Amino acid sequence: MNKTNENLSFYKRFRFMSSVFVLMMLGISLQAQTNSYTLKGTVTDNVGPVPGVSVQLKDTNLGEITDFSGNYILKVNLNPGNYTLVFRSLGLVSKELKITLTNESQIVNNVTMNSDILGLDEVVITGAGALTSKKQLGNTISTVKGLAITESASVDITGGLSGKLAGIQVTQNSGDPAGGISVRLRSASTVNGSSDPLYIIDGVIVNNNSIDVLGTTSVVQNRLSDISPQDIDRIEVIKGAAAAAIYGSRASNGVVQIFTKKGQSGEPVITVSSSINFNSLRKKRAFNEEPFEWASSDITVLDKVPATRYDYQDMVFNNSTGTDNYVSMSGGKENTNYFASFSYLQNNGILKSTDYERQSGRVRINQTINDWASASFGTYFSASKSNDQPNGGYVAGILPTILFTNNTIDPSADADGNYPTMTFYPNILEYLETFDFNQENKRTISDLQLTLNPSDGLKINYILGYDNSESLGNSYIPIGTTTIALGSATNTTINTKQLNSDLNASFDKNINDNIKSTTTGGFSWQTDKTLLSSISASGLALGVKTTNGAASISTNESRSERSFWGGFLQQTFGIYDKLFVTGAIRMDGSSVFGKDERNQFYPKTSMSYLVSEEKFWKNNFGSSINSFKVRAAWGQAGNLTAIGPFDRLSNYSAIGIDGTSGLVAPTRLGNADLKPERQTEVEFGIDMGLFDNKIGVELTYYKQDIKDLLLARTLSPSTGFGSRVENIGTMTNNGFEALITANPIQTNNFSWSVTGTFSTNKNEVNKIEGEQFGIGNFGFSVAKNGQPLGVFYQGFYARNDDGSLLLTPGGIPQREKGSYDVNGNPAPERDASGQPTGTSLSKVIGDPNPDFIASLINELKYKNFSFRLQFDAVQGVDVLSWDTRMFYRFGGGAQTGSELSGESVRGTGAANFGIAESYIEDGSYIKLREVSASYLLKTPLQGVDNIKFTLTGRNLFSIDNFSGYDPEVNMDGQSNGARGGIMGLVPIPSVIKFGVTATF
Known part of the structure; x- marks a missing residue:
């Protein structure tokens, strides 16, 4: 499909939905609404009143949420008759209450809800607007309350x-301060592509590019760092290929669904x-604190001379502060409710001269048009x-610089402002x-x-979502530094626009x-467009921090565009409300593949x-x-993102030579027959509630x-x-997941809950041509046949038969030598x-994939x-x-100190x-x-109404x-395959946070 036809097709779909919307608006006056009723009451559980309970009139768009005291007030215009109120809340068994509307205008019903420790009655969203209860699902889906994210003291939602x-x-x-975060649901599922889950905010597929x-x-930052955690109502996470049945193959790595807060009718609530x-x-x-230095570079000479050593860490790190401020207002009248918020965050880094600042705002308006139609805009x-x-x-x-420097050099500038040379990198000060x-980011979602709900059991949902993000990076290196004597400046802009249009319908029917x-x-x-442009300059004009007037200027520009499309049909039968069988078929297509392989079918079944x-x-x-x-x-x-928009083609590079334009032939041949990577997953599980659901x-x-x-x-x-x-390689993942939660004590005044998780995964790649290839960590991380993705392959110690190190005659360890057998x-x-x-x-000397988390x-x-109190563990x-x-070699490390003190040779x-092991x-x-x-x-x-005081600590000890x-950081950032490399990275800080929240 060419670009013109794609745009025309989208225009027709958009015009159709607009027509439906107009007709619906015109039909509002046709709805018969004869009487006004007020439905009210209090919702409690075994502890007390329950705030945040969804109270909805079944098979309609009419609903409310209980306040902080568990009270609900729902005003409706309905014909007299029999109706059903549905009460839903996380952690509680959903409850249906039959009511009869007659001539009385006020109907009062107090409801008690029971604990649902497994959340089997919890209603979740398994697609754009597709509601179902967890008890019907054959795959796992988990929910995290927004409060748990807000009070985690994390700047980033993830x-x-x-x-x-x-x-x-x-x-x-x-x-x-806004360091990137990697999220893996289960494990890596590709070598060259992305294993990130699909992120969806209120039905909008959003960009979380790094x-x-x-x-x-x-x-490098994640773009979810643009979102304030305080706007989150809840997060639902769907793992595995089952997520792709409704959301499509872009969800083959799982889905993280983020739902933001909404307003409710009543007096304005300000937080x-x-x-x-x-x-x-x-x-x-630990660093070298010995007050001596070697008198000679000859390692056989052990003479020492006095030396002054400096603690560079105290010079570059400091304690820092930050602040996070938030205000929201929600409310509504009858059929309209609203929610609006604004936040300001400023966080200083523990590395001097680093900080992060974010301002954000959100508006959500929900309009109930009548008892069968509603609209929402955010x-x-x-x-x-x-x-x-x-x-x-x-x-x-x-x-x-600290790593490569013998710490006998005072980095302070002299009286003329000149900094001494520390190593082949610039001086730390x-x-x-x-x-x-610096980086600047602007985002709109x-x-x-x-x-x-035009008839009983039929629900139609349409979502049009738009995400626009722009990132601007500026760098300036002054004249006279060790690495770039003439100075340099760079300006890079990346703009990404994403659009998604989703139309879904569901029909419930009681056969008997x-x-x-x-x-x-x-x-x-869905479609996304990315534009990258940059200008770099070296040989700066004196006193100028931009590229203007530079001796050498180079530019770069690239543009890309992709489209994804798909449709699905899913059928579920519920038998006696205890056996649920589901079958689904989905077709997905992507413009990044050849025309004969773009459209693929993917089946699903569950029980x-x-x-x-x-x-x-x-x-x-x-x-x-x-x-x-x-x-x-x-x-x-299928994995639709393993290659770029034009990777199936033989791509020539443009070049200018002596004022004439030309093209450079590629070294990689195109392949129009490429098809998506295909993932097949099987999942088995049991869920149990024990001892009165404790x-x-x-x-x-x-x-x-x-x-x-x-x-x-x-x-x-x-x-x-x-x-x-x-399409030549294969990969397997085998894993086990366990979650145990308990409520040992639940009384009106005291409660205690415990939750533990355990997960393990074994990954293996095969059918790689040439046995292996490097994927990061200067080539030390490899994809190797028969091994987990990203293992470290390099030199190792020579050892004696008993496993001890085989030393040189001088008592020094050495690398193993020999040959390779017929099996390599x-x-x-x-x-x-x-x-x-x-x-x-060389051999495999390490594995960055954990045995369990x-x-x-x-x-x-x-x-x-x-x-x-929360402990996280990553083992093996x-x-x-x-x-x-x-630090082994360049003098500033503890190893040199031990040699100077005579503790080691x-x-x-x-x-x-020289020995990677x-x-x-x-x-x-x-x-x-x-x-907390x-x-x-x-x-x-x-x-x-209330004031809440919170004291939170994050990453206090390890x-x-x-x-x-810190062993958690990674020099390849959010890379899929290259994990576990650490070189000169800012450690994750300990954070203590004090907060106050007031509700009016």
């Missing part, structure tokens, strides 16, 4: 998800909150700016005081939604008293069986195992088989090309003296006091610490520098991720054996 769910690994890749506008991966946070370096790295805007510093990875930076690296049918179908169309609803179960096990659900799901999905257990096993991985294959030189991308395995060899001989050998959360509430993971490697560090470290940790205490003061003043700052 950071607040850490430890909240089983099967989700959240990693903060940098300690910068874009590098400064040329340094260590300060104001303000907080201050204190950031600090959690621990310092828009969100944000603007942010960060002052950054280049911080390692593959480029120069403050912390790399020169960075802080003269460099200027808007949506228009239309919901129709025992069988219920739900049919769902829909169509989606959910509430065994505990059977009479035999209730009679034999019901007293101890209150609920028992067996579930299974099987589904297929304990809930969710257990899940899954297996993913991924084929047709898009990888480069080497071509014969006679073709004129070096390689071509083909290293075979060590020894000369006559027993020393290594032959070629330097886990978390433990305790929550206690006593009257108006609450306390929360290796990291490649380039920090350790550099001089030259040991230099030898370890020496800087493979155990990256396992147990972190106190969150600890709060007190709710009710009606302290006239006109004030139990680990890592020699550096």
